[in-house]
Amino acid sequence: MRLIPIVPTSGLYLTAWGHCDDARFAEQFRLAWKQIPMRCRKAIVAHWLLWGKVTGNRKGAAPFLEVLPYKSDWERGPSRYAVAQCSQGGNSLSWNSGFVDALPDEHLRCFIAHELAHVFLFATDPTHFADGDYEVAELQVFQTLEAWGFDESAREEWEMWNEEKLPTRATED
Numbered sequence: 001m002r003l004i005p006i007v008p009t010s011g012l013y014l015t016a017w018g019h020c021d022d023a024r025f026a027e028q029f030r031l032a033w034k035q036i037p038m039r040c041r042k043a044i045v046a047h048w049l050l051w052g053k054v055t056g057n058r059k060g061a062a063p064f065l066e067v068l069p070y071k072s073d074w075e076r077g078p079s080r081y082a083v084a085q086c087s088q089g090g091n092s093l094s095w096n097s098g099f100v101d102a103l104p105d106e107h108l109r110c111f112i113a114h115e116l117a118h119v120f121l122f123a124t125d126p127t128h129f130a131d132g133d134y135e136v137a138e139l140q141v142f143q144t145l146e147a148w149g150f151d152e153s154a155r156e157e158w159e160m161w162n163e164e165k166l167p168t169r170a171t172e173d
């Protein structure tokens, strides 16, 4: 394992396990991050800093970011099994390695930003996921991504037409 700096000034480092092209993931993460409006980035970083203080974990000021093969505890999304996860109130984010490597850059940035949108919503909207309602939460994420200029519909369409390039639960290592 090694840490790859993404945006060190915002506490962003990838915990790189070698399950995907980590350098490419870090670079696309950097671009996705820069596409998010500054006031939203600030709200996200403030959320991570607060979590670091609350937990007393100084390293908690930085979120935990990783790319993994399919994880058995990833929860099921509204339409298909989850391929990324935002946990610990938005302080631990993980993405499926098979999806990361298969998605073209533009859609990978959207895939990354999807989890950051959850963090932003956790930071700014106490109702986000409060009742465990996936569909409402995902709709909020969709709208947030649209406001940030990411096209989730285009990513979903690409995934629909390129299913054979994407891992399935059965074939995932």
Ligand SMILES: [Zn+2]
Pocket: 114, 118, 138, 141
């Ligand atoms: Zn989501």
